[in-house]
Amino acid sequence: MEMSRRNFIKSTLAASAAVAAGISTTSNAVAQSQEVVIERWVKGVCRLCGTGCSVYVGVKGDRLVAMKGNVESMTNTRGYLCVKGMNIWKVAHHPDRLTKPLIRDGKGVLRPASWDQALTLIEKKFKQFHKKYGYDSVAYYGSGQCTTEESYTFNKLWKGGFGSNMVDGNPRLCMASAVAGYMSSLGSDEPAGAYADIEKSETIFLVGSNLSEAHPILFRRVARHKKDNPNVKIIVCEPRKTLTSAVADLWMPSLPGTDLAIFNGMAREIIKNNWHDKEYVKTLGRVTIGDGSKELAWADYVKHLEKYTPQYVEKKTGCPAADVKAAAKMFAKSKATLSMWCMGLNQRANGVWANNLIHNLHIITGNYGKPGADAFSLTGQPNACGGVRETGSLAHLLPGAKPVANKKWRTFVEGYWGVAKHSINPSKAINPKPGMHAVKLFSSLGGEKDKTKPVKAVIMSTTNPAQTLPNVNKFIGGMQDAFTVVIDIFPTRTAQCASVVLPAAFIYEKGGVFGCSERRSFLTDKAVNAPGEAKADIWIAAQIAKRMGLTKLIGWANETSIDRMNELAWNDYIGCTANTEKTLKGATYKRLKKSTVGVQWPCPDEKNPGTYKRYVRGMDPIFDNPKRYGYTIPADAKEFFYARPHGKANIFLRDDPDNSEQTSPAYPFIMTTGRVLEQWHTGSMTMRIPETAAAHPHSFVEINEKDANRLKIKNGDIVKVESVRGYNILPVKIVNNTLEGVIFVPMHDQKADRMVNFICSDIVDPKSAEPDYKVSAVKITKVSGPKKIDGRYLVSRQEMNKKTFS
Amino acid sequence: MIFTSAVLEFHKDSYKELLSFIESQSQVEVYDKDIDAGKLVLVISTEDDAELEVIQKTFHANKLVIDFTYHAIHFGESVDKLIDGEIKIDFEDINNKKKNKLQ
Ligand code: SF4
Numbered sequence: 001m002e003m004s005r006r007n008f009i010k011s012t013l014a015a016s017a018a019v020a021a022g023i024s025t026t027s028n029a030v031a032q033s034q035e036v037v038i039e040r041w042v043k044g045v046c047r048l049c050g051t052g053c054s055v056y057v058g059v060k061g062d063r064l065v066a067m068k069g070n071v072e073s074m075t076n077t078r079g080y081l082c083v084k085g086m087n088i089w090k091v092a093h094h095p096d097r098l099t100k101p102l103i104r105d106g107k108g109v110l111r112p113a114s115w116d117q118a119l120t121l122i123e124k125k126f127k128q129f130h131k132k133y134g135y136d137s138v139a140y141y142g143s144g145q146c147t148t149e150e151s152y153t154f155n156k157l158w159k160g161g162f163g164s165n166m167v168d169g170n171p172r173l174c175m176a177s178a179v180a181g182y183m184s185s186l187g188s189d190e191p192a193g194a195y196a197d198i199e200k201s202e203t204i205f206l207v208g209s210n211l212s213e214a215h216p217i218l219f220r221r222v223a224r225h226k227k228d229n230p231n232v233k234i235i236v237c238e239p240r241k242t243l244t245s246a247v248a249d250l251w252m253p254s255l256p257g258t259d260l261a262i263f264n265g266m267a268r269e270i271i272k273n274n275w276h277d278k279e280y281v282k283t284l285g286r287v288t289i290g291d292g293s294k295e296l297a298w299a300d301y302v303k304h305l306e307k308y309t310p311q312y313v314e315k316k317t318g319c320p321a322a323d324v325k326a327a328a329k330m331f332a333k334s335k336a337t338l339s340m341w342c343m344g345l346n347q348r349a350n351g352v353w354a355n356n357l358i359h360n361l362h363i364i365t366g367n368y369g370k371p372g373a374d375a376f377s378l379t380g381q382p383n384a385c386g387g388v389r390e391t392g393s394l395a396h397l398l399p400g401a402k403p404v405a406n407k408k409w410r411t412f413v414e415g416y417w418g419v420a421k422h423s424i425n426p427s428k429a430i431n432p433k434p435g436m437h438a439v440k441l442f443s444s445l446g447g448e449k450d451k452t453k454p455v456k457a458v459i460m461s462t463t464n465p466a467q468t469l470p471n472v473n474k475f476i477g478g479m480q481d482a483f484t485v486v487i488d489i490f491p492t493r494t495a496q497c498a499s500v501v502l503p504a505a506f507i508y509e510k511g512g513v514f515g516c517s518e519r520r521s522f523l524t525d526k527a528v529n530a531p532g533e534a535k536a537d538i539w540i541a542a543q544i545a546k547r548m549g550l551t552k553l554i555g556w557a558n559e560t561s562i563d564r565m566n567e568l569a570w571n572d573y574i575g576c577t578a579n580t581e582k583t584l585k586g587a588t589y590k591r592l593k594k595s596t597v598g599v600q601w602p603c604p605d606e607k608n609p610g611t612y613k614r615y616v617r618g619m620d621p622i623f624d625n626p627k628r629y630g631y632t633i634p635a636d637a638k639e640f641f642y643a644r645p646h647g648k649a650n651i652f653l654r655d656d657p658d659n660s661e662q663t664s665p666a667y668p669f670i671m672t673t674g675r676v677l678e679q680w681h682t683g684s685m686t687m688r689i690p691e692t693a694a695a696h697p698h699s700f701v702e703i704n705e706k707d708a709n710r711l712k713i714k715n716g717d718i719v720k721v722e723s724v725r726g727y728n729i730l731p732v733k734i735v736n737n738t739l740e741g742v743i744f745v746p747m748h749d750q751k752a753d754r755m756v757n758f759i760c761s762d763i764v765d766p767k768s769a770e771p772d773y774k775v776s777a778v779k780i781t782k783v784s785g786p787k788k789i790d791g792r793y794l795v796s797r798q799e800m801n802k803k804t805f806s
Numbered sequence: 807m808i809f810t811s812a813v814l815e816f817h818k819d820s821y822k823e824l825l826s827f828i829e830s831q832s833q834v835e836v837y838d839k840d841i842d843a844g845k846l847v848l849v850i851s852t853e854d855d856a857e858l859e860v861i862q863k864t865f866h867a868n869k870l871v872i873d874f875t876y877h878a879i880h881f882g883e884s885v886d887k888l889i890d891g892e893i894k895i896d897f898e899d900i901n902n903k904k905k906n907k908l909q
Contacts, residue, residue, distance in 0.1 A: 006807070009880045010849040013811035014837035017847045017877040021813040023840035025847070037882070058880065063889065065882030068811075078813075080875040083862070086810070087855055089881050093889065224873065 009037045013068070020071045020079045038066050043596060044524030045514045046085040047507050048685075050144075050379030051075055051215050052516025053085055054597070057508050057527045064089050064508060064528055072596045075195060075217070075516060082216035091506070091685045092528075096490050096797070098503035099532025109801045110501060115533065115543075118500050122459070123547035125483045129456045135164040135425050137456045139441055142169035142393055143463035144384025147512025148521065149569035150461070150537040151387040152399065153554060156572075157541060160417040161550040163425025165404055165435030166455065168395045170463045171384040172438040176768035177346040178377035179389055179401070181355020184292055184767075185363075185650050187643030188581055189389055189401045192614045193338075193374030194518040194600065199225050200372030202334035203233045205327070207259065207358065208344020208774075210674060212243040215342075215378055223247045233330040237262060237319075238344055239672055240702070240744055241737035250326055253739050256672045257775040258317040260350060260656040262324060263357035265313035267364060268305040269328035276332065280366030284639055286648035296653065304653045316656065318739045332365045336372030343380060343674070349660040349772040351765045356652040363649045369616045369639045379517045386515015390582050390601075391573060395435035399573060400580035404434055416576050422553035437769035439762060442469055447481030457483040459544075461537050462504065464684060466493040467755055468747075470771040471725045471762035480803065487537055490684045491795045493750060493805065501800070502540055505530035510562050512538070513570060513592065519611070521587055522598030526563060536562045538569060578604070581614075581622050581629050581642060615641055660775035661761045663741070667723060667777035669707070673747045673756050674774075687748065687794055697792045699749035699756065701730040703780070707741065708734045716786035721745065723778045726758030731789055743778070751793035752805035807851055809880040810858055811837070814846045814865065815873040824870045833861060844872070854884075 018025035038058035046053040054073035058066025067086055069079025101118035102110035129137045140154050151169070158167045182189045198204070198221045211219040226232050226247050236245045237252040237259060245251040254262055270276050287296040310321030331337050339362065345354045359375050367373035379385055392398040402409040410430050414420065420428045436444060436455070442465060446453025458479075469475050479497035486498040495501045507514075511526035530536075539562060545554035556568035567589040578585040586606045587599035600610035604621050613619040617638050626633040633640045633647065640647040663670060701721050703713065713719060717732045721743070730745065738744060745756045752758075761776040799806060816824050821841050828834050828848070838847035852858045865874040 006809070006851075009809050009882070010811075010835070010837070010851070013809055013878040013880055014847050014849050017811035017813050018838040020877045021838075021840070021845045021847055023838055023843065023845055023847065025838045037880070058882075060882060063882070063885050065885055066878065066880040068878030069876075078875075079877055080813075081877065081879075083855065083859060083876065086876060086879045089885065093885050220875065227872065 016068050042525045042527035045522050047088050048084055049215055050381055050517045051217050053217055059527050062528045064092055074597050094688050097531050099534055102501040104499050119543050133456055135162045136166050139166035139455050139458040141458055141460045144171045144381030144388050145462040146387050148387045149512050149566045151393040152391040152573045153538055153541040153569050155393040157545050159430050160419045161553045163423050163427050163431050165395050165431050168438045168441055169388045169393055171388040174380050175384050176770040177351025177765050180352040180768040185356050185359035186641045190519055191376045192368050194612050197338050197372050197374050201336050201338040203330050203337040205235045205339040207237040207341045209342035210242040210244050235327050239742050252319045252323045254317040254319045256670050257660040260354055261313045261316045262319055264308040265324045266328040268308045269325055270332045276364045277366030284648050285363045285651050287651045289653040292650050337367045338374050340376045342378045347773040349763045351770050352767040353654040356654050360651050363651050383514040386521050395437055400577040400582050424549050439764055442475040445478040445482045459485040461487040464492045464494045466497050470757055470760040472757040473726050491797055491800050492684050496800045503534040505534045505536045510536035512566050519600045520598045523592035538565050615639055660772050661777045663777045667779050669778050670742050671776045671778040672744050672774045698789045699746050699754040700733045702733045702735045702744040704738050704740045705734050705736050718783040718787050720781045720783050721778050723759045723776050729753045750795055807883050810850045811878045812848045812876050814848055816844050816870050818844045820870040
């Protein structure tokens with residue numbers, strides 16, 4: 001009996017894979033004729049990276065029992081999945097799940113409480129601080145892992161209800177430079193194209209992205225494209241030679257923080273060889289500098305690039321001059337070039353400029369607006385684009401990703417939300433002044449006794465700033481002293497600092513929309529119930545709204561069904577942004593419920609299929625009625641960017657300043673940080689999956705073999721990696737895949753003396769306020785020979801009661 | 807047990823060689839095939855994901871294989887055991903696990 005049940009399972013899985021492979025199956029008949037091993041398949045999105053793989057979760061009773069890829073998917077084509085995504089079930093059913101609200105008592109111990117007790121305390125504190133310190137004394141810090149409905153609800157509550165823009169989120173730490181790059185170069189945030197450009201490209205330029213480990217399914221698409229089309233060229237530009245380089249025709253090494261010189265050097269080489277697209281530049285390019293207001297001549301740009309000879313670039317970056325020339329040729333001579341980048345470009349002191357320079361390369365070679373050509377920023381989280389960028393849940397934005405300082409748009413949103421009628425702030429208006437970005441917010445957070453800290457309370461959802469902020473030591477005291485509320489599914493370092501911990505529902509326990517890197521919004525349906533008393537964030541936001549007297553503002557606050565709350569919030573959101581280029585007006589909740597592929601904005605009406613390519617007549621529906629969206633597009637314009645009023649893409653004169661932390665005799669190494677294949681972010685989920693944890697149980701430091709020889713360090717030795725801010729004690733991995741003088745430390749470990757953000761620089765990009773995680777000056781000293789490491793460290797429930805981090 | 811289905815693409819002229827390689831692995835079964843298209847549907851039965859990953863690496867390293875990709879996974883037995891307290895998600899399981907055949 002047992003064996004036959006297993007056979008049914010296997011036949012079911014095989015039948016599904018056969019459909020994915022496009023081959024006729026004999027398994028289907030067996031699967032269909034047998035015992036029900038999976039009661040229903042519920043559609044959804046993978047909970048982990050920003051690729052947005054589309055899945056079905058298999059449910060039996062109230063348990064998740066299976067997961068399969070969606071064969072119709074446009075993201076994970078043919079429904080293929082990576083091992084990270086397939087392991088996620090262990091998180092949902094993990095015994096460490098938080099299942100009851102907790103309130104910290106006078107002795108510092110988190111004690112179980114009822115929801116009413118927890119919410120009453122939050123209400124009391126928020127009201128008290130609003131009255132005593134003003135509305136900006138209470139902040140919301142969200143996440144690219146909340147659903148769009150949740151982020152929109154909290155954003156509306158704060159900006160419309162409290163009249164406070166003290167709303168920021170963890171995408172500030174990973175995507176803000178890409179946002180500012182798109183806005184300044186093209187006039188509108190997010191990519192012009194889609195993943196479908198991968199298979200249409202002739203050259204792929206991967207820069208600041210270890211795609212193979214951070215976005216495995218996209219890497220698979222790239223590798224497969226190369227395998228099927230050996231003439232396709234792949235260039236990888238990053239400090240470490242990672243697995244991604246295995247498929248590359250050219251690996252361009254560069255010292256962390258210096259690649260701006262490479263991009264300018266490539267542009268110089270392209271123009272010098274007459275490989276640029278003169279017609280495209282004339283019609284759609286505009287040379288500029290600074291904030292983009294002043295137009296310059298093409299000759300100014302050419303002159304600006306003079307300095308970036310291949311020899312200069314080599315000296316500055318460590319990238320061989322010949323590689324700069326070769327890369328420029330591959331980039332410019334292909335019929336369609338696609339660039340993809342991630343945190344390596346964004347998490348930088350000059351991240352916005354680095355983004356601008358990638359756009360420059362695309363503008364001068366005419367690599368937008370045609371199949372296979374695009375400048376594509378990848379996201380690390382599943383809903384950083386949809387949930388935070390598009391809903392404007394950052395301190396300086398409103399829904400539609402328009403600045404809060406934009407009076408016209410602010411007035412519209414005030415009217416749409418009924419702020420004058422509903423706000424509890426006597427101003428009865430949205431504050432025109434942006435709130436604080438993440439690093440500033442947490443620098444300003446502190447207890448009532450600390451007069452220097454204006455922010456007294458923060459509610460944090462699905463994020464872990466006590467581990468992820470750079471130079472984190474600076475912020476922990478403030479988090480402990482202030483009134484801090486954490487919404488999460490597991491104990492974390494941030495929960496360890498919290499006054500109140502609220503247990504959250506997992507995505508498959510509540511449902512909601514995630515919008516991935518390619519502008520695609522996809523609805524996950526609720527599959528099972530949340531354990532214990534865990535609740536959806538949207539329910540928590542609704543309870544706070546009710547208690548703060550904002551039931552009418554949050555029209556779904558009195559609903560009891562989470563699905564209905566989600567529907568009302570989503571429809572409110574798409575109504576609010578209907579007249580922006582990010583319109584999802586046609587992606588009604590009903591449509592998303594039915595859709596198995598999701599919808600890419602702009603999508604102005606229900607008949608519109610969604611948009612694969614923006615800025616192109618015949619593809620981008622904004623061209624059909626530009627006035628509605630505030631644009632004037634000439635009738636004969638085939639391509640048009642949204643930078644107003646000219647509709648051209650900005651070619652920026654950007655230099656290569658050394659504004660990251662510099663090495664010195666005392667701190668001679670550059671440390672860069674990043675992800676490894678098996679883990680994700682702070683490991684609160686992936687470190688709980690035993691196999692994943694076993695594959696990468698603890699952090700380490702990669703050191704170039706020549707540096708190791710000089711320091712007389714051997715593989716496995718324990719070293720102290722130290723900056724002026726803090727240190728880690730780490731085992732050594734000697735490698736030959738980095739440049740000399742560069743070391744790498746992964747970012748996932750929760751153990752106090754292996755939390756890399758104690759070391760990281762907290763310099764931020766002056767425009768985007770995104771931290772410079774990729775460049776910190778450090779020194780290395782040997783502590784001992786090889787030693788057993790206390791690996792797979794997780795913050796436990798008990799540790800949440802300790803003031804210090806172990 | 808965890809059951810996983812995967813699609814394997816192979817060089818058509820090496821089917822026989824590949825098949826004998828697959829047959830040497832007790833955890834792997836061929837469920838469907840299209841030899842002309844060079845595609846197989848495999849189902850892999852493993853104790854856990856670690857064992858599965860070893861198999862994945864073996865296929866990726868095999869020169870006859872063009873592509874090997876997961877499509878679906880059934881972990882219901884493990885969830886039942888987990889909820890019923892028969893297995894714990896803890897690290898002792900990993901530490902005590904005996905090496906599987908492919909290692
Ligand atoms: S690539 Fe990312 S979204 Fe896709 S299955 Fe893997 S972790 Fe999930």
